[in-house]
Amino acid sequence: MSSSRKKLFPLVSADVALFSIERERLRVLLVQRANVPEQGRWALPGGVLKPDVDASLEDTARRILREKIRVEAPYLAQVATYGGPDRDPRGWSVSVLFYALLPLDQVPAIAGSKTEAVDWRDAARPGPALAFDHAQHVAAALAKLRDKVERHALPLHLLPPKFTLTQLQRTVEAILGREVEKSAFRRRLKGDATLEEVPGEFERGVQRPAQLYRASEGFVFEA
Amino acid sequence: MSSSRKKLFPLVSADVALFSIERERLRVLLVQRANVPEQGRWALPGGVLKPDVDASLEDTARRILREKIRVEAPYLAQVATYGGPDRDPRGWSVSVLFYALLPLDQVPAIAGSKTEAVDWRDAARPGPALAFDHAQHVAAALAKLRDKVERHALPLHLLPPKFTLTQLQRTVEAILGREVEKSAFRRRLKGDATLEEVPGEFERGVQRPAQLYRASEGFVFEA
DNA sequence: GCAATAGTGTCTATTAGACAATATGGG
DNA sequence: CCCATATTGTCTAATAGACACTATTGC
Incomplete structure (x- = not known):
C-alpha cells in the first residue's frame, strides 16, 4: 500500500509558524523533530492531515498546535501551499502553511508528546539548516504578517488583553523590523x-x- | 481501494480562475463539466494532481489549462487552498486555487477534450449555481487580483504586447470595478x-x- | 474648423514624517 | 525639583483627487 500511495496520492500536511513577542522581539516557535524524516532537526510544528478527524485545513493546523505545543490557537491565517516530489523524502508532498499569533505567556514551555523540544527563534533569522523547506516557510509567513501590519492592521493577538499604546507600537516595530514615528502612529490609532x-x-x-x-x-x- | 483512499487520503486538485479582458470588461473562464460529479454544471477548470507527472502545484495548474483549455499559462498566482469533507461528493478534498492572466485572443474558443464547453463570464458576477464552491473561488481570486492592482501592480499580462496608456487604464478600471483619475494614473506611470x-x-x-x-x-x- | 481622444498642468485637501513642546507620577 | 516616559501639537513635504487646459490627428 505504501508504495502505491507514494505514486498515486500526495502526502498532505499543515505547518504552522507560531509568532510571539519576547522582550520586544518577534519570535517564531520551532520544534525539534522526534521522528524520521529529518529526525533531530528543527522545524515548524506540522503534521499530516487526518480526513477522519479534521473538518478543514485550519482544523488540521489547530490540531497540530494542540498536539505538538499543547496550545489552543487563537488566530490562524493561511500563507500559501507548497507541493513537490522532493520536499519530503517520503514522496510527493503538499504542505499548507499557516501562521498563528499568541502572547508568549500562553505557550507552555514543555513540548507535546510528539516533539523533542521547542525553541523560540528570531523570526527574521530562524537559523540555518532547518528541516525540509521550512526556512522558506518562515520567511513567507513573516512576509505575509508584515504585509498586513504595513497595511495598518493591528496585531492585537500578540498582546495581553490590556496594553499601552507604547507596547502596541513596540510590537508593530518588532514585526516590521523598523521604527515607526510615535506621533503619526498615535494619530492613526485615534480614528481606529x-x-x-x-x-x-x-x-x-x-x-x-x-x-x-x-x-x-x-x-x-484585518487591514 | 477507493473506500480506503476516501478515509485515509484527501483528493488533491488544482483549480484555475483564468481572467481576461473582453470589451473592457474583466471576464473569467468557466467550463461545463463533462463528467460526474456536478456533470453539466459550470465550474472553474480544475483537475486532480498527478504525482507522477507534476513537479509542483503550479505545474498541475499549468497542465490543467493545457488539457482543458489548450492554452499555455503565462502568469499564475496562488490564491488560497480550500479543504474539507463536504466540498466534493467523492470525499475529503483539497483544492489549491490559482488565477491566471491572458489576453483574450490567446485563448482558443474550443474546449479541450475533457470539457463540454467554455464560457466567459463577468468576473464580478460569474452567475449563480456554479459547481462545488467555485463561486467563492472566483470571488477570492478576484479579490486577490484587485488587491495587487490596488497596490499599483500593472496587469500587463492582460494586454497585448504593445498598448496605449488609455488601454492600460481601462484594464485597471475593469479589474477594480471603478474609474480612476487619468491625470493621477499617468503621473504614477511616469516613475514606473x-x-x-x-x-x-x-x-x-x-x-x-x-x-x-x-x-x-x-x-x-508585482506591486 | 470640428470631433474626439491624448497628454499636461494646476489647485487643493489630506496625509505622513520630523521634531518640539507639554503633562504627570515616582522618587 | 528631576527623571523618564506619556501625550499632544506644529510645521512641512509628499501625494492624491478634482478639474481644466492644451495638443494633434482624421475628416
Missing part, C-alpha cells in the same frame, strides 16, 4: 475603531501613567 | 520602471495619436 480605552486603568511606572487599551468588541486582525 | 515607450510607434484613430508602450525587460507582475 478596533481599539478602545479601558476607562480609568493605567500602567504605572517611574513616569507619567500610560492609558491602557483593549481590542474592541468584535475585533478581527 | 516596468513600463517603457515603444519609440516612434503610435496607435492611430480619429484623434491625436497615442504613444504605444510595452513591458520593460524583466517585468514581473
Whole structure:
C-alpha cells in the first residue's frame, strides 16, 4: 500500500509558524523533530492531515498546535501551499502553511508528546539548516504578517488583553523590523475603531501613567 | 481501494480562475463539466494532481489549462487552498486555487477534450449555481487580483504586447470595478520602471495619436 | 474648423514624517 | 525639583483627487 500511495496520492500536511513577542522581539516557535524524516532537526510544528478527524485545513493546523505545543490557537491565517516530489523524502508532498499569533505567556514551555523540544527563534533569522523547506516557510509567513501590519492592521493577538499604546507600537516595530514615528502612529490609532480605552486603568511606572487599551468588541486582525 | 483512499487520503486538485479582458470588461473562464460529479454544471477548470507527472502545484495548474483549455499559462498566482469533507461528493478534498492572466485572443474558443464547453463570464458576477464552491473561488481570486492592482501592480499580462496608456487604464478600471483619475494614473506611470515607450510607434484613430508602450525587460507582475 | 481622444498642468485637501513642546507620577 | 516616559501639537513635504487646459490627428 505504501508504495502505491507514494505514486498515486500526495502526502498532505499543515505547518504552522507560531509568532510571539519576547522582550520586544518577534519570535517564531520551532520544534525539534522526534521522528524520521529529518529526525533531530528543527522545524515548524506540522503534521499530516487526518480526513477522519479534521473538518478543514485550519482544523488540521489547530490540531497540530494542540498536539505538538499543547496550545489552543487563537488566530490562524493561511500563507500559501507548497507541493513537490522532493520536499519530503517520503514522496510527493503538499504542505499548507499557516501562521498563528499568541502572547508568549500562553505557550507552555514543555513540548507535546510528539516533539523533542521547542525553541523560540528570531523570526527574521530562524537559523540555518532547518528541516525540509521550512526556512522558506518562515520567511513567507513573516512576509505575509508584515504585509498586513504595513497595511495598518493591528496585531492585537500578540498582546495581553490590556496594553499601552507604547507596547502596541513596540510590537508593530518588532514585526516590521523598523521604527515607526510615535506621533503619526498615535494619530492613526485615534480614528481606529478596533481599539478602545479601558476607562480609568493605567500602567504605572517611574513616569507619567500610560492609558491602557483593549481590542474592541468584535475585533478581527484585518487591514 | 477507493473506500480506503476516501478515509485515509484527501483528493488533491488544482483549480484555475483564468481572467481576461473582453470589451473592457474583466471576464473569467468557466467550463461545463463533462463528467460526474456536478456533470453539466459550470465550474472553474480544475483537475486532480498527478504525482507522477507534476513537479509542483503550479505545474498541475499549468497542465490543467493545457488539457482543458489548450492554452499555455503565462502568469499564475496562488490564491488560497480550500479543504474539507463536504466540498466534493467523492470525499475529503483539497483544492489549491490559482488565477491566471491572458489576453483574450490567446485563448482558443474550443474546449479541450475533457470539457463540454467554455464560457466567459463577468468576473464580478460569474452567475449563480456554479459547481462545488467555485463561486467563492472566483470571488477570492478576484479579490486577490484587485488587491495587487490596488497596490499599483500593472496587469500587463492582460494586454497585448504593445498598448496605449488609455488601454492600460481601462484594464485597471475593469479589474477594480471603478474609474480612476487619468491625470493621477499617468503621473504614477511616469516613475514606473516596468513600463517603457515603444519609440516612434503610435496607435492611430480619429484623434491625436497615442504613444504605444510595452513591458520593460524583466517585468514581473508585482506591486 | 470640428470631433474626439491624448497628454499636461494646476489647485487643493489630506496625509505622513520630523521634531518640539507639554503633562504627570515616582522618587 | 528631576527623571523618564506619556501625550499632544506644529510645521512641512509628499501625494492624491478634482478639474481644466492644451495638443494633434482624421475628416
